[in-house]
Amino acid sequence: MLAQSPPPLQHLLSLQDLNQADFQRIFERAALFADDPAKANHQISIAKKKYTNLKGRSVFNLFFEPSTRTLTTFAIAATRLSADVHSLNIATSSQNKGESILDTVSNLMAMGADYFVIRHPQSGAAQFVADYVGNRVHVVNAGDGRHAHPTQGLLDLFTLRHFRGDSKGEISHLSVVIVGDILHSRVARSQIWGLKTLGVQDIRVVGPATLLPEGIHEWGVKVFHDFDLAINGVDAILMLRLQNERMERNLVPSFREYFHYYGLDEMRLKRAHPKALVLHPGPINRGVEIDSSVADGTQSVILAQVSLGIAIRMAVLSLMVES
Numbered sequence: 001m002l003a004q005s006p007p008p009l010q011h012l013l014s015l016q017d018l019n020q021a022d023f024q025r026i027f028e029r030a031a032l033f034a035d036d037p038a039k040a041n042h043q044i045s046i047a048k049k050k051y052t053n054l055k056g057r058s059v060f061n062l063f064f065e066p067s068t069r070t071l072t073t074f075a076i077a078a079t080r081l082s083a084d085v086h087s088l089n090i091a092t093s094s095q096n097k098g099e100s101i102l103d104t105v106s107n108l109m110a111m112g113a114d115y116f117v118i119r120h121p122q123s124g125a126a127q128f129v130a131d132y133v134g135n136r137v138h139v140v141n142a143g144d145g146r147h148a149h150p151t152q153g154l155l156d157l158f159t160l161r162h163f164r165g166d167s168k169g170e171i172s173h174l175s176v177v178i179v180g181d182i183l184h185s186r187v188a189r190s191q192i193w194g195l196k197t198l199g200v201q202d203i204r205v206v207g208p209a210t211l212l213p214e215g216i217h218e219w220g221v222k223v224f225h226d227f228d229l230a231i232n233g234v235d236a237i238l239m240l241r242l243q244n245e246r247m248e249r250n251l252v253p254s255f256r257e258y259f260h261y262y263g264l265d266e267m268r269l270k271r272a273h274p275k276a277l278v279l280h281p282g283p284i285n286r287g288v289e290i291d292s293s294v295a296d297g298t299q300s301v302i303l304a305q306v307s308l309g310i311a312i313r314m315a316v317l318s319l320m321v322e323s
């Protein structure tokens, strides 16, 4: 019987669209680009080698929300793959003169766009553009509202796999806690979906009731309100930022109180497995959700996540061009 070729990756809008084989395909490609980075002290070095996978292609970054890591690492990833990269400055674009997102997209297609990497405050914005462009352009969701941030989810799982994966690169044996503002977090939604797809059984979430979404008990996760209980013995702690920009009212009494109950400091970290990894998608708010001694400590892989994010984004962009 002939081996079936994997389905094409036209767009990446949500991790819900990927199966376990898709994850493995992306991770294996990313591992090539990560160039066997050193594991000592949780340092990562990503080779600055140039590849030609996207030679002659144009990647347009359309960020309707601020970004440091995602925008820059997509630009680096596309450049390393030899694409022409254009990052539209939305603040000074004709969006400000009332142009619709679809008219903007049509004009960029007339300029030869092959990829749109889109970040937008509205959930569903990337899907909206993907429905419009069909198979003429690849669309990558770089974060839409509180819905999804698929490449962040991928790079978080890739980081776990890199540092704690078993000999087959599997992470299903790990016990993981996701901490904080789950309600507004597209990152948490992508992480949970990815962890479940990869067979992780022990997924815990913890936060105050005001920051947990309704119905979270049906998401296949263990729900906690007490961080000291939730962190017990875990292999990885996935911290989240308080997403103030998405809060319609004050949902925590004060940052000081929030840190007291849900902040990660060295004392609390001792309750986890001694080799537990600390992850955070960034930007971090020191003293609000995480203490500097932990963010900069030996168990932190926060900067390794950023470096591995380049390899993940190179993997996604390069697999799309093969579809």
Ligand code: CP
Pocket: 066, 067, 068, 069, 070, 071, 143, 152, 281, 282, 283
């Ligand atoms: N993690 C993340 O999305 O960071 P940026 O907002 O800086 O892109």
